[in-house]
Amino acid sequence: MEQMAMPTVCLALLLLLQLCSGLAVSNGRSAVKHLPGFQGPLPFDLETGYVGVDESEEVQLFYYFVKSQGNAKEDPLLLWLTGGPGCSALSGLVYEIGPLNFNVEEYNGSLPMMVLNPYSWTQVSSIIFVDLPVGTGFSYSKTQLSPETSDSIQVYHAYQFLRKWLQDHPEFRSNLVYIGGDSYSGMIVPAVVQAISSGNAGDINPLINLKGYILGNPSTDTSFDDNSKVPFAHGMGLISDELFESLKESCRGEYQTIAPGNAECLKHVREFDKCTSGVEHSHILERRCAFVSPRPFEIFVERSQDENARKLSDSEPSLPTIGCRTYGYLLAKYWANDKNVRKALGVREGSIGEWQRCQNGMPYVKDIHSAIEYHVDLGKKGFRRLIYSGDHDMLVSFVGTQAWIRSLNYSIVDDWRAWYLQGQVAGYTRTYSNLMTYATLKGAGHTAPEYKPAECFAMFRRWMHQEPL
Numbered sequence: 001m002e003q004m005a006m007p008t009v010c011l012a013l014l015l016l017l018q019l020c021s022g023l024a025v026s027n028g029r030s031a032v033k034h035l036p037g038f039q040g041p042l043p044f045d046l047e048t049g050y051v052g053v054d055e056s057e058e059v060q061l062f063y064y065f066v067k068s069q070g071n072a073k074e075d076p077l078l079l080w081l082t083g084g085p086g087c088s089a090l091s092g093l094v095y096e097i098g099p100l101n102f103n104v105e106e107y108n109g110s111l112p113m114m115v116l117n118p119y120s121w122t123q124v125s126s127i128i129f130v131d132l133p134v135g136t137g138f139s140y141s142k143t144q145l146s147p148e149t150s151d152s153i154q155v156y157h158a159y160q161f162l163r164k165w166l167q168d169h170p171e172f173r174s175n176l177v178y179i180g181g182d183s184y185s186g187m188i189v190p191a192v193v194q195a196i197s198s199g200n201a202g203d204i205n206p207l208i209n210l211k212g213y214i215l216g217n218p219s220t221d222t223s224f225d226d227n228s229k230v231p232f233a234h235g236m237g238l239i240s241d242e243l244f245e246s247l248k249e250s251c252r253g254e255y256q257t258i259a260p261g262n263a264e265c266l267k268h269v270r271e272f273d274k275c276t277s278g279v280e281h282s283h284i285l286e287r288r289c290a291f292v293s294p295r296p297f298e299i300f301v302e303r304s305q306d307e308n309a310r311k312l313s314d315s316e317p318s319l320p321t322i323g324c325r326t327y328g329y330l331l332a333k334y335w336a337n338d339k340n341v342r343k344a345l346g347v348r349e350g351s352i353g354e355w356q357r358c359q360n361g362m363p364y365v366k367d368i369h370s371a372i373e374y375h376v377d378l379g380k381k382g383f384r385r386l387i388y389s390g391d392h393d394m395l396v397s398f399v400g401t402q403a404w405i406r407s408l409n410y411s412i413v414d415d416w417r418a419w420y421l422q423g424q425v426a427g428y429t430r431t432y433s434n435l436m437t438y439a440t441l442k443g444a445g446h447t448a449p450e451y452k453p454a455e456c457f458a459m460f461r462r463w464m465h466q467e468p469l
Contacts, residue, residue, distance in 0.1 A: 064098075166206050176209055179192050220400075375404075391441065
């Protein structure tokens with residue numbers, strides 16, 4: 001598998017941090033008491049604002065901060081990064097782990113309404129949702145040119161953002177800090193944790209009271225993530241035993257980077273694509289629907305030129321219909337582009353054009369090809385880690401996630417077992433040495449809290465309180 005130059009990336013980050021350690025903090029924040037679409041005052045503390053990063057603070061990162069609804073002085077602080085790359089932090093706030101959800105009803109031209117999420121993770125933790133990378137959500141660059149960004153730049157911006165945010169919020173400097181994210185942020189979060197750890201060791205102020213990290217349905221390594229799709233599909237009954245055996249024999253476990261001369265493997269991979277092209281990869285049991293904006297990432301695509309393999313996607317309508325899970329994403333587009341909503345959020349007028357939940361076509365370089373070496377290094381430093389998977393997610397399947405965790409060669413502390421919520425199996429879990437917990441969410445897709453909010457909240461609360469799942 002291709003390995004990243006981890007020490008080189010970390011050294012570059014540290015050099016940049018040293019250059020920027022004396023920069024002033026941008027104090028562009030405001031308390032939000034009411035939100036259009038939500039009836040009455042918000043029953044939680046919401047702050048929005050911008051933090052300028054880079055040497056000239058040219059990049060302005062927008063954030064939503066929800067103070068813990070428990071004991072904010074003592075509860076942990078979680079920095080949450082949404083995947084994509086290029087999906088807005090609003091996704092985490094209203095679809096996954098935040099205190100609000102859209103009331104999903106057919107759009108009639110009026111502003112979409114919001115309701116409280118009874119399973120918000122903010123019941124036990126303060127959470128900062130930040131629009132990263134630049135160009136995502138309401139984050140923007142002061143120059144008119146489209147800024148080029150990358151994995152390593154996103155890591156640097158995330159770390160600088162958190163340092164500056166803590167400078168501006170000294171009351172949270174003593175709180176335990178966790179870094180979390182899902183989907184493509186599985187590539188980013190471990191590198192951010194590494195940067196924080198290195199910065200703390202270098203005595204860069206303010207020191208961040210880092211305790212660990214959390215990853216859901218995480219992209220980790222292209223070899224593990226991509227090549228797990230075939231055994232996942234076979235285990236879920238999407239392909240025949242015969243095709244599975246032919247794929248294994250002809251491709252020898254490598255289903256992505258196929259040698260040009262391996263005609264047998266290519267033929268069987270095309271058959272695989274044909275069998276699975278009509279399946280919704282984010283959750284294999286749900287309807288395949290149109291996406292509001294381009295899908296954040298789909299692995300295992302555009303390899304075959306077989307028109308039948310893409311027949312369904314070519315005939316999809318341009319917008320989802322009511323009854324599709326993605327219809328809820330459409331409501332966010334109407335809501336976030338409303339001028340009164342932007343005013344309430346404190347979005348700077350003229351800073352961006354149309355808001356999109358997930359950006360497409362922004363200049364972005366994926367220069368971290370594997371996060372495994374970060375996990376290896378961080379496992380030696382005593383950080384707590386929770387990794388979880390929706391077991392019906394084919395985008396980043398539990399098969400691949402379990403495979404890269406096995407590659408770490410950790411000893412097993414608490415072997416594979418069911419974990420429960422209200423007397424029912426919520427998923428399965430295993431605890432490893434080096435403070436790593438892995439859990440599945442039974443029946444969940446990509447990303448798990450969208451599908452199983454009660455179970456995900458129970459998992460998060462127990463893990464945060466250092467209780468067995």
